[in-house]
Amino acid sequence: MMTLFFTTLLFISSAFANSLNVKLDGEFVIEMKEEDLKKSNTQVVEFYNFVTKKSEPYKGVRLRELFKKVFTGPHNIVEVEFISKNGFKSYISLDQARLGDPILAFERADGEKFVRYSQKEKALVDLGPYYVVWNLKNVPLPQQPFYSSIYQVVGVNLITSSMNFGIDSKESNESIELGARTYKRYCLSCHALNGTGGDLGVSLLKFQVLKEKGANYIKQYALDPLKSNPRTKMLPLPAFKNREAMAQGLVDFLAFVEDPKHTLREAEKLPNKKRYLLLKALLEDAKAK
Ligand code: HEC
Structure with a gap:
């Protein structure tokens, strides 16, 4: 059988x-x-x-x-x-x-x-x-x-739901927007955010990597992961002229999405089902901490 x-x-x-x-x-x-x-x-x-x-x-x-x-x-x-x-x-x-x-x-x-x-x-x-x-x-x-x-x-x-992580709000700025685009293109495949993305790497939010290890740690990891970890599975940000700005953007973006109050304010604007899913993800994040 x-x-x-x-x-x-x-x-x-x-x-x-x-x-x-x-x-x-x-x-x-x-x-x-x-x-x-x-x-x-x-x-x-x-x-x-x-x-x-x-x-x-x-x-x-x-x-x-x-x-x-x-x-x-x-x-x-x-x-x-x-x-x-x-x-x-x-x-x-x-x-x-x-x-x-x-x-x-x-x-x-x-x-x-x-x-x-x-x-x-x-x-x-x-x-x-x-x-x-x-x-x-x-x-x-x-x-x-x-x-x-x-x-x-x-x-x-x-x-059908937008993955801009609330960056179209008033509190956003150019660096956060560059960071969000960079994150989506170069990080999300392995580091999921709010339940979207891959899981090859840890959830940078859940483990509060920014708060625990600081902005420079993240910037260096993005620019030169081999230096942070000789056995890393990550690729560095490509050699674009604005790669430093991209790395700074990543930090600003993470700080922005790490603020749950902000996320809740954004959730208020969403239709019911999406708001529910977002709140559920937040709750699970909070439980895991
Ligand atoms: C191909 C999958 C992959 C991609 C894409 C990726 N990462 Fe990673 N990341 C990992 C893995 C796996 C680890 C665990 C350690 C290692 O391999 O370096 C990690 C570890 C990290 C760490 C260290 C976490 C800690 O707790 O110390 C940071 C910070 C990080 N990644 C940031 C980023 C950023 C920012 C991007 C986008 C520019 C990115 N990663 C893209 C797979 C990835």
């Missing part, structure tokens, strides 16, 4: 190996089969590879096409979460995603192998089943650092 179960499971997972799962607020919506995706309007996007200093053409389906298939009418999606094969998650706001107009690439357009060098894994990695390639020519230069090249994508989760 067990064997039959596992063989069936194996069969199912291999039959749809390259399909893409689409979710809405974490709930399964549709599974898009590879052949259907390939039948949509495909497009070729050039990606400039900073390691090889060469332009690489990729072929895939525009995220926009995918959206059209899933939503025929209006929708209230504000964030996009890309889910990779190993469970790694990457986040971008829908507005930013629209501007970057990416394709979900499934092959190289020039017949080259569908692989890329990964800084994280220090090796060539397979990019399939889907590789997010942004159309960066329309994105202003200062915003380009916030677009990740995400590989081995198996799912897209469309989120």
Whole structure:
């Protein structure tokens, strides 16, 4: 009986190996089969590879096409979460995603192998089943650092609640906003906040890392994690001109979200269900402390 179960499971997972799962607020919506995706309007996007200093053409389906298939009418999606094969998650706001107009690439357009060098894994990695390639020519230069090249994508989760962590309030400022964007792009995949994000790293809030260890500790960890921990699994913030400002922003952002009174004031503005979820997360955080 067990064997039959596992063989069936194996069969199912291999039959749809390259399909893409689409979710809405974490709930399964549709599974898009590879052949259907390939039948949509495909497009070729050039990606400039900073390691090889060469332009690489990729072929895939525009995220926009995918959206059209899933939503025929209006929708209230504000964030996009890309889910990779190993469970790694990457986040971008829908507005930013629209501007970057990416394709979900499934092959190289020039017949080259569908692989890329990964800084994280220090090796060539397979990019399939889907590789997010942004159309960066329309994105202003200062915003380009916030677009990740995400590989081995198996799912897209469309989120209707805003993940701006209250930074659109009056109490926010430019540094906090830069920090929030930096956090979402470079930290959230491993350090979850209010129940969103990955758990490879500890919850910086729950363990009150800012209060316990100080601003400089966090800045140094973000800028040069190897110096903080020779066996670290973290990558440093990339060598952008404003990386010091990004690190300061991270600290300001964490200080901002660490203030529960502030979070409660923000919660007052949310619809009931979201307010409930936020309060629940806060309560769990408080219990864990
Ligand atoms: C790939 C996953 C990953 C990413 C992305 C990541 N971290 Fe980490 N982080 C970890 C892990 C794992 C640890 C545990 C120790 C280690 O590996 O250095 C950690 C530890 C830390 C610590 C030390 C915590 C403590 O209790 O001393 C800080 C501070 C930190 N990370 C901040 C950040 C910031 C800020 C970012 C974004 C710029 C970030 N991390 C991005 C995985 C990650």
